[in-house]
Amino acid sequence: MLGSTEHVQAVLDDVRTAPIPEAEKALFAFVDQLNDAPGDVRREDVERLKAAGWTDEAVYDAVSVCALFNFYNRWIDGTGVQGLSPAMYERSAKRMAAGGYLPAPPPGTPPPSSGGEPER
Numbered sequence: 001m002l003g004s005t006e007h008v009q010a011v012l013d014d015v016r017t018a019p020i021p022e023a024e025k026a027l028f029a030f031v032d033q034l035n036d037a038p039g040d041v042r043r044e045d046v047e048r049l050k051a052a053g054w055t056d057e058a059v060y061d062a063v064s065v066c067a068l069f070n071f072y073n074r075w076i077d078g079t080g081v082q083g084l085s086p087a088m089y090e091r092s093a094k095r096m097a098a099g100g101y102l103p104a105p106p107p108g109t110p111p112p113s114s115g116g117e118p119e120r
Contacts, residue, residue, distance in 0.1 A: 026052040027062060034066050
């Protein structure tokens with residue numbers, strides 16, 4: 001979905017009709033259930049994900065990410081930390097799409113070399 005705000009918006013509007021693979025729809029439905037009714041998640045829900053092609057590791061990662069976002073959202077709400085402006089979220093998303101969760105290099109720092117000849 002990187003680079004496609006239309007796909008992201010379609011998922012946010014209604015994941016069931018979004019133009020994404022069925023396996024992703026199943027994963028998003030599972031995460032919705034985990035958020036909305038965590039006590040109702042059963043082995044059968046995980047088995048549906050595995051039948052859709054997700055591995056145990058992928059399910060574990062999805063649960064972990066969901067749990068961490070819930071933790072941080074509660075922490076932010078409880079401490080009064082303010083969110084970023086939409087423009088800052090967009091800048092951050094572009095940076096993360098290009099480099100993951102690594103911090104941005106200081107201004108004026110040349111990009112890292114890919115090995116071999118030093119950059120000139």
